[in-house]
Amino acid sequence: MNEKIKWGIIGPGRIARAFAKGLSYTSNAELYGVASRTLQRSKDFANEWSVPMAFGSYQELAEEKSIDAIYVATPHSEHHDAALTCMRNRKAVLCEKPLAVNATQAFSMVQEAKKQEVLLMEGMWSRFPPLMEKVRQLVHEKVIGEIRLLQADFGFMPKDLDPAGRLFNPSLAGGSLLDVGIYPISFSSMLLGMPIDIETIATLGKTEVDEQASYLLKYESGAHAMLHSSICCETSQEATIFGTLGSIRIHKQCWRPQKITITNHSTEKQEIIEMPFNGNGFNYEAESFSDLLLSDKKDSDIMPMQESLEIITLLDRIREKWGLRYPFEKN
Amino acid sequence: MNEKIKWGIIGPGRIARAFAKGLSYTSNAELYGVASRTLQRSKDFANEWSVPMAFGSYQELAEEKSIDAIYVATPHSEHHDAALTCMRNRKAVLCEKPLAVNATQAFSMVQEAKKQEVLLMEGMWSRFPPLMEKVRQLVHEKVIGEIRLLQADFGFMPKDLDPAGRLFNPSLAGGSLLDVGIYPISFSSMLLGMPIDIETIATLGKTEVDEQASYLLKYESGAHAMLHSSICCETSQEATIFGTLGSIRIHKQCWRPQKITITNHSTEKQEIIEMPFNGNGFNYEAESFSDLLLSDKKDSDIMPMQESLEIITLLDRIREKWGLRYPFEKN
Known part of the structure; x- marks a missing residue:
């Protein structure tokens, strides 16, 4: 293994650009290769980000000896195949969220990771900024007492309303759940x-994907989570944790947390903590993943494979309640 | 009818005190009588608020010729009987929310109001402050476009945790739903x-009442409402209306609205409107009700009987989903 992890990227789109920028802020990683099914797209991306190697197929990048880790940044529906290609070539894989479009795909990915003894992690980048670490610590220290209620939402109004595009196309596993709903759901899973119980409602649009959805989750402790996702309306994009002693509000945008307010309910005293990104936010997960790889770890404590499996299983159950199956899931 | 409406109050407790104070800020009403099952409690209240007449039974107040309107401020479980006593004596009734503990009781009250041709209104005082009128107007004028999502919650940590008290005692229809949950539910009904669909979860406590509950409501238009009530945790006590063009946030405490923020989602421009109470807030519903009475109206446009019936029917359906029946509802 190198001193710096050599990264490859599959699927040179918008999110790949954000990740490439993130990599430039890390101390333990560098961008070394890029692959697309269209060679020219790879070359353009390579030029833009000064990447040494550009490939016209995922297979070629996966087989490239000098590459240690690959970031899968394709549309959701391609995560599974792309990640398997990489892992079969014993590459560590950081896969954009959701890990896969359903539990069946995700299970086979985790199985492959174990078989090949490679590191696999879902790219839930929200978990890695220092402020989210602080939130976990505050909750763990019971600063707000026992959690009673979580509220979190992620709704936005897309600029691109193309029914064939990744957001609205059911064949690409479009809809709000997998694109943005997974953030609040992963957040409540983390905490x-x-x-033990789920209730949910969804509004399906013309293309039959969930344009907005609301989720109620009930926990053994009696705590509730109220979560929402939307691709037809901008919502607050905040998250608040209400406890028996106080609350922690993660300000907009809670999925890239940089500001929280802690309120003590007895004294009404408020404390604001701000931790602006040192980088663009993607650097934290890239750095964490690279560290795991450098110390030969096969799983992350912050975003473990087992939890990713539980989350995608939950998303499947939610879709089952709506009666929503993607075309490729139909017999 | 007098120039000023002469009011009586049944149930001289905490909420009656707030209402009595509210009356002192009105121009068209005065407090003239008070009744309790305990004469001394009536007399004490009469002394405290300089009320001319104090009675040791509801019946006596209801029969008193000089009284025009009666405010029922008893625990929920007594609303029905107290209101019927008043209406049978042809008194107009403003009944603290909820109108009754279930739809059966509420229907018989509305029936009696129609039979006696008297004004009956649920005391949902949140609807009457000038700022709530402003919110209705802004929504009506589509300042934020079409509504996609409502969020509202009302959770507090009670000082009195007595299991036999009105909050936790199932015989008094305790629990969060009827005490505070009705505020966000009435709010979404108003807008x-x-x-067309409800999903809900509740956490029942030791006394088997709902100590906290979360509600998802889905509307014909595709809009959702996400509501929460709690008597075991302080929540934000805010309400936000998210539309296709922007949002209106009603700041804490949204059930006595005095400050809103309107956000335009395209420009990110924010406008804050503050309308502090001229009085204690209860004056607005008292003034509105007195106006109706002075103009011989039998129903309110702001809180119509039909809507109160729909709301209590919804609350019954919610409790049915939890399997929660109050002791007096069991055969």
Whole structure:
């Protein structure tokens, strides 16, 4: 293994650009290769980000000896195949969220990671900024007492309303759940684990994907989570944790946390903590993943494979309640 | 009818005190009588608020010729009987929310109001402050476009945790739903009408009442409402209306609205409107009710009987989903 992890990227789109920028802020990683099914797209991306190697197929990048880790940044529906290609060539894989479009795909990915003894992690980048570490610590120290209620939402109004595009196309596993709903759901999983009960409603649009959805989760402790996702309306994009003693509000945008307010309910005293990004936010997960790889770890404590499996299983159950199956899931 | 409405109050407790204070800020009403089952409690209240007449039974107040309107401020479980006593004596009734503990009781009250041709209104005082009128106007004028999502919660940590007290005692229809949950539910009814779908979860406590509950409501238009009530945790006590063009946030405490922020989602421009109470807030509903009475109206446009019936029917359906029946509802 190198001193710096040599990264490759599959799927040179918008999110790949954000990740490439993030990599430039890390101390333990560098961008070394890029792959697209269209060679010219790879070359353009390579030029833009000064990447040494550009490939016209995922397979070629996966086989490239000098590459240690690959970031899968394709549309959701391609995560599974792309990640398997990489892992079969014993590359560590950081896969954009959701890990896969359903639990079946995700299970086979985790199985492959174990078989090949490679590191696999879902790219839930929200968990890695220092402020989210602080939130976990405050909750763990019971600064706000026992959690009673979580509220979190992620809704936005897309600029691109193309029904064939990744957001609205059911064949690409479009809809709000997998694109943005997974953020609040992963957030509640991080703090409360798996629920004992779920209730949910969704508004399906013309293309039959969930344009907005609301989720109620109930936990063993009696705590509730109220979560929302939307691709037809901008919502607050905040998250608040209400406890028996006080609350922690993660300000907009809670999925890239840089400001929180802690309120003590008895004294009404408020404390604001701001931790602006040193970088663009993607650097924290890239740095964490690279560290794991440098110390030969096969799983992350912050975003473990087992939890990613639980989350995608939960998303499947939610879709089952709506009666929503993607075309490739239909017999 | 007098130039000023002469009011009586049944149930001289905490909420009656707030209402009595509210009356002192009105121009068209005065407090003239008070009744309790305990004469001494009536007399003490009469002394405290300089009320001319104090009675040791509800019946006596209801029969008193000089009284025009009666405010029922008893625990929820007594609303029905107290209101019927008043209406049978042809008194107009403003009944603290909820109108009754279930739809059966509420229907018989509305029936009696129609039979006796008297004014009956649920005391949902949140609807009457000038700022709530402003919110209705802004929504009506589509300043934030079409409503996509409502969020509202009302959770507090009670000082009195007595299991036999009105908050936790199932025989008094305790629990969060009827005490505070009705505020966000009435709020969504005001703006969106009746839902086509409901999902809900509750955490029942030791006394088997709902110590906290979360509600998802779905509307014909595709809009959602996410509501929460709690008597075991202080929540934000805010309400936000998210539309296709922007949002209106009603700041803490949204159930006695005095400050809103309107955000335009395209320009990110924010406008804050503050309308502090001229009085203690209860004056607005008292003034509105007195006006109706002075102009011989039998129903309110702001809080119509039909809507109160729809709301209590919804609350019954919610409790049915939890399997929660009050002791007096069991066969």
